[in-house]
Amino acid sequence: MIRVTNLYKRFGDIHAVNGISFEVKKGETYGLLGPNGAGKTTTMRMLSALSPLTSGSITVGGIDVTKHGREVRKILGVVTQHDGHDSGLTVLQNLSLHGYLEGLSLKQAKVRAVEVLTFFGLEDRAGANVYELSGGMKRRLAISRALLTQPPVVVLDEPTTGLDPQSRNRVWEQLAVMKRAGVTVLMSTHYMEEAATLCDRLAIMDHGRILDEGAPDALVDQHAGEEVAQVRTESETALAALRERLADTPYRLHEVGAMATVTSENGKRPDLTGLTGVRVTYRQGNLEDVFLALTGRELRDE
Amino acid sequence: MTLAAADNRSSWTSAIRWRSVTGIWLRHWTSYIRYWKITITWVLIEPAVALVAVGFGIGQLVVEVEGANSYAEFVTPGIIMGSAMFHALFETSWNAYHRIDNQIYETQLTTPITVFELTLGDVAWAVTRSLMTTVSVAAFAVALGWIDQWSAVGILIPAVLSGMVFGTMGFFFAATAPYTVFLSLVFTLVATPLYFFSGSFFPISVLPDWVEPVAWAMPLTPAVHMARGFATNSLEFSHLWSGLYMVGMILVFWPIAVWLMRRRLIK
Numbered sequence A: 001m002i003r004v005t006n007l008y009k010r011f012g013d014i015h016a017v018n019g020i021s022f023e024v025k026k027g028e029t030y031g032l033l034g035p036n037g038a039g040k041t042t043t044m045r046m047l048s049a050l051s052p053l054t055s056g057s058i059t060v061g062g063i064d065v066t067k068h069g070r071e072v073r074k075i076l077g078v079v080t081q082h083d084g085h086d087s088g089l090t091v092l093q094n095l096s097l098h099g100y101l102e103g104l105s106l107k108q109a110k111v112r113a114v115e116v117l118t119f120f121g122l123e124d125r126a127g128a129n130v131y132e133l134s135g136g137m138k139r140r141l142a143i144s145r146a147l148l149t150q151p152p153v154v155v156l157d158e159p160t161t162g163l164d165p166q167s168r169n170r171v172w173e174q175l176a177v178m179k180r181a182g183v184t185v186l187m188s189t190h191y192m193e194e195a196a197t198l199c200d201r202l203a204i205m206d207h208g209r210i211l212d213e214g215a216p217d218a219l220v221d222q223h224a225g226e227e228v229a230q231v232r233t234e235s236e237t238a239l240a241a242l243r244e245r246l247a248d249t250p251y252r253l254h255e256v257g258a259m260a261t262v263t264s265e266n267g268k269r270p271d272l273t274g275l276t277g278v279r280v281t282y283r284q285g286n287l288e289d290v291f292l293a294l295t296g297r298e299l300r301d302e
Numbered sequence B: 001m002t003l004a005a006a007d008n009r010s011s012w013t014s015a016i017r018w019r020s021v022t023g024i025w026l027r028h029w030t031s032y033i034r035y036w037k038i039t040i041t042w043v044l045i046e047p048a049v050a051l052v053a054v055g056f057g058i059g060q061l062v063v064e065v066e067g068a069n070s071y072a073e074f075v076t077p078g079i080i081m082g083s084a085m086f087h088a089l090f091e092t093s094w095n096a097y098h099r100i101d102n103q104i105y106e107t108q109l110t111t112p113i114t115v116f117e118l119t120l121g122d123v124a125w126a127v128t129r130s131l132m133t134t135v136s137v138a139a140f141a142v143a144l145g146w147i148d149q150w151s152a153v154g155i156l157i158p159a160v161l162s163g164m165v166f167g168t169m170g171f172f173f174a175a176t177a178p179y180t181v182f183l184s185l186v187f188t189l190v191a192t193p194l195y196f197f198s199g200s201f202f203p204i205s206v207l208p209d210w211v212e213p214v215a216w217a218m219p220l221t222p223a224v225h226m227a228r229g230f231a232t233n234s235l236e237f238s239h240l241w242s243g244l245y246m247v248g249m250i251l252v253f254w255p256i257a258v259w260l261m262r263r264r265l266i267k
């Protein structure tokens, strides 16, 4: 349904997207994960024909985004990273006029607007100014807006950022309903648990590249192991010994203060018996381990 | 090459989707009437104040003016066109900048709309505002007997053209402004000098010889000239040229506005 091939995007000397390719099948939910500045938003903006490609190609439903942007946007619902609400209009007007611009009649647009507002628990706020909404409510409004026309393909840029657990559940619920209806979803998120639950497959991006791609479980097996070791130690020498032990093995050490995590690249549980001065516990590997194993620990600030 | 190719949505050759244009216009109208208690003052109080102050106030001091029976009659079309200019210009500079800055255009562009259609909708609204202010000031002037009602109908023509000239011009500022204060240039560079030097308050012929051609070339001058032709029932060939000059400006400004806005929004 979505096919991205050899996609590049440069802003001056910034290589925001540096040669990525991926495919999202019909009805699939595909996630983009990556640190700040990885290129997720840029990719999604190009996909929504909001940004010209430097090179490469994108098709959505077989339609070339570069050649037929308008046609692509007809089948696409987009949640932008910044809500982009219209402060001159009420909550309901934001939705109904958006629906009208999408091509619905004013009457249909209003009916749909009330439906989505009700689903996302905003019906009491229909007459409010958008600036009177809390951050999470604005986010819900942005999602409502993208779903107004029930598009077959939906692009969501960090849909649940800033949402409380209840609202996040509501969004997940909505995504589940859409999935059953065969809607294709491309989303980005910083919540690993969310990605693991929702996404059929996901790509881990950094510096404009895709580092790896696959089903969440497969990625965990491949980069973290079914079980990862948590090592707690106060002793520098113990840590040095551990480092030495793991050199040239398929195991990776990730140090975070007094805590270190040992992940595995062959799926086997790391054997850490015989080390002194450390406390080792084992827990299930998860996407966060994969994420840190692939993208490292330093902050992104470029 | 990639830039031009990527935003095919704005290609001049692709057919216009009218829903996009009416959708944008409807958005502006909805927002306008939502705040009607405030916006009504734009069309009722503000122009009436200018008309009374200048027509009665300054009119007392001016004994005779070329081409009109009284100063009030002379100045009325000038004030009307000045007001039409301000409204159109403000709409697509300050208000459009606000829509850029708050990602309102970005949201609108997630629907099947092109940047060209976006400017069509915005300019249609700018023209609407020009017309609203024109009708209100003209009605006031008709009541005062400074213009007769049939001439007032004719003035709608330069009002529409001014709405398009200044509606497209406003985008130049919105699309290039790095920050809000930059937009004050709209007033210092465009609106204020044009308001005073386009033959609204005094005939261009009283200016020094070397300034006259400059004043004639200014984009508000043809609107004032044409409006005055209608107001004083003295239409002649020169008014047709004024109309053509405005059409020419629109044809030049519009593609520039679209190009600048596309560069700003689609990147």
Ligand SMILES: Nc1ncnc2c1ncn2[C@@H]1O[C@H](COP(=O)(O)OP(=O)(O)OP(=O)(O)O)[C@@H](O)[C@H]1O
Residues within 6 Å of the ligand: A011, A014, A015, A016, A034, A035, A036, A037, A038, A039, A040, A041, A042, A043, A081, A302, B267
């Ligand atoms: N309009 C722009 N002009 C210049 N550089 C830009 C522009 N938009 C994005 N970038 C740069 O492109 C890179 C990728 O940014 P992008 O917004 O795609 O990251 P992201 O993965 O969405 O990050 P985040 O998780 O913080 O939202 C960054 O280095 C960013 O500074």
Ligand SMILES: [Mg+2]
Residues within 6 Å of the ligand: A040, A041, A042, A081, A157
């Ligand atoms: Mg982003």
